[in-house]
Amino acid sequence: MATGIPNKNQDKGLKNSGSIPFSLEYAGKVSIEDILESPPAKLTRVIKVKNALENQLIYGENLRVLRNLLENSDIAGKIGLIYIDPPYATGLGFESRQQAYAYHDFREGADYLEFIRQRLILLKELLADQGSIYVHLDQNMAFPVKILMDEIFGVKNFRNWITRKKCNPKNYTRNQYGNISDYILFYTKTDNYIWNQPFESWTEDKIIKEYQYIEEKTGRRYKKVPIHAPGERKGATGQPWRGMLPPPGKHWQYTPETLEEMDKKGEIYWSSTGNPRRKVYLDQSKGIAVQDIWLEFKDAHNQNIKITGYPTEKNLELLKRIIQASSNPGDLVLDAFVGSGTTVAVAEELKRQWIGIDNSLLAIETTIQRLVKGTQAMGDFVNGNGSLPKKEPLINTNRILKSGLEVYIESESDLEQVTDNQIENWNYLLNFQANLW
Numbered sequence: 001m002a003t004g005i006p007n008k009n010q011d012k013g014l015k016n017s018g019s020i021p022f023s024l025e026y027a028g029k030v031s032i033e034d035i036l037e038s039p040p041a042k043l044t045r046v047i048k049v050k051n052a053l054e055n056q057l058i059y060g061e062n063l064r065v066l067r068n069l070l071e072n073s074d075i076a077g078k079i080g081l082i083y084i085d086p087p088y089a090t091g092l093g094f095e096s097r098q099q100a101y102a103y104h105d106f107r108e109g110a111d112y113l114e115f116i117r118q119r120l121i122l123l124k125e126l127l128a129d130q131g132s133i134y135v136h137l138d139q140n141m142a143f144p145v146k147i148l149m150d151e152i153f154g155v156k157n158f159r160n161w162i163t164r165k166k167c168n169p170k171n172y173t174r175n176q177y178g179n180i181s182d183y184i185l186f187y188t189k190t191d192n193y194i195w196n197q198p199f200e201s202w203t204e205d206k207i208i209k210e211y212q213y214i215e216e217k218t219g220r221r222y223k224k225v226p227i228h229a230p231g232e233r234k235g236a237t238g239q240p241w242r243g244m245l246p247p248p249g250k251h252w253q254y255t256p257e258t259l260e261e262m263d264k265k266g267e268i269y270w271s272s273t274g275n276p277r278r279k280v281y282l283d284q285s286k287g288i289a290v291q292d293i294w295l296e297f298k299d300a301h302n303q304n305i306k307i308t309g310y311p312t313e314k315n316l317e318l319l320k321r322i323i324q325a326s327s328n329p330g331d332l333v334l335d336a337f338v339g340s341g342t343t344v345a346v347a348e349e350l351k352r353q354w355i356g357i358d359n360s361l362l363a364i365e366t367t368i369q370r371l372v373k374g375t376q377a378m379g380d381f382v383n384g385n386g387s388l389p390k391k392e393p394l395i396n397t398n399r400i401l402k403s404g405l406e407v408y409i410e411s412e413s414d415l416e417q418v419t420d421n422q423i424e425n426w427n428y429l430l431n432f433q434a435n436l437w
């Protein structure tokens with residue numbers, strides 16, 4: 001693999017500073033000022049579960065709700081991590097496993113892009129300076145949304161385009177390759193952001209391949225790596241060491257003084273032709289740093305996997321990876337398309353504070369059920385007798401919610417109305433369960 005040489009004249013923090021900016025043009029692009037001044041949701045608190053840490057579950061149209069949150073000085077600019085998994089412009093309607101209406105994904109083209117862009121503009125304002133945002137999409141819209149995110153968050157704050165394996169290979173009937181991937185765009189608000197590097201554990205196979213050598217005296221496994229790096233330097237790392245200059249176009253990774261110390265400690269390997277290499281020991285490795293292709297987080301793919309039954313529910317281990325990497329306990333995590341509540345359930349388990357928003361009544365209902373009941377094994381979609389899988393009994397469960405919670409609703413005509421009975425039932429479930437602790 002070829003390694004390019006960084007442009008020495010370019011300031012590190014000003015990636016692409018000299019390039020001509022570009023943007024995505026389409027009809028109906030609203031000005032940022034108008035979006036920031038759009039009318040906020042009027043929210044009513046209908047439930048309060050009193051415990052340490054205050055979380056919020058909000059039933060409402062997220063553009064209006066995000067505008068409302070922007071007016072709250074405890075929240076605006078304080079959100080540590082945002083994960084969103086919005087509709088993907090599939091043109092499909094979605095139902096739960098019990099065939100209840102969940103949500104429509106009918107927006108397309110510029111209408112879809114503007115829908116996402118307006119929410120991203122508000123989300124950026126809500127994000128803390130050290131915050132991160134992850135946007136989950138598929139091949140329909142990931143490319144144009146990347147350009148929008150570059151416009152909104154800045155190219156220099158783009159961190160990763162993560163490819164996730166979402167399912168097992170399928171028997172595709174079309175004349176094209178099977179689609180088993182979707183994508184997560186990772187941006188930060190600034191270049192000073194929370195980052196807890198995730199590592200995968202070494203497997204025996206990988207150890208043998210990567211760390212091929214064993215130090216005779218100590219029995220420690222190690223690999224040999226070059227002690228030079230691309231690019232010429234005028235300072236100490238460009239000077240001779242033991243009479244040797246770094247190879248043309250390269251510099252030493254350490255100053256000659258440090259290399260001398262490393263050699264004294266036996267950390268330099270000398271080949272028979274006098275070529276020095278650095279020893280990197282397996283016992284000093286925390287594991288394999290996670291890269292941007294994630295193969296291990298397929299969505300529910302066998303009958304033992306526990307789910308809520310809400311459509312397009314994401315793998316909770318995927319959310320664990322993201323929340324652990326990009327936030328710390330106590331940080332505020334937001335999901336403005338909360339669906340079955342995967343993000344907020346994981347945030348709760350990992351002791352983060354959270355806010356979840358959705359305009360589907362079924363999503364809110366499912367998230368509440370999940371917080372008090374947990375999830376249930378997927379099982380067969382249809383039982384032997386043709387009936388749908390039965391719900392597990394309510395109590396005696398796998399409850400997730402341990403901290404405080406406020407449930408808000410927005411009473412707008414474009415939303416399905418919540419009945420008093422429903423609120424009473426949620427209140428009972430949440431408060432009854434909360435008081436068990």
Ligand SMILES: C[S@@+](CC[C@H](N)C(=O)[O-])C[C@H]1O[C@@H](n2cnc3c(N)ncnc32)[C@H](O)[C@@H]1O
Binds near residue numbers: 102336341
């Ligand atoms: C792909 S699903 C999210 C699934 C979720 N990540 C999970 O693991 O269950 C998208 C969600 O966005 C919600 N949604 C779509 N448009 C919305 C809007 N304008 N305001 C609030 N929620 C919206 C839908 O109701 C749906 O629940």
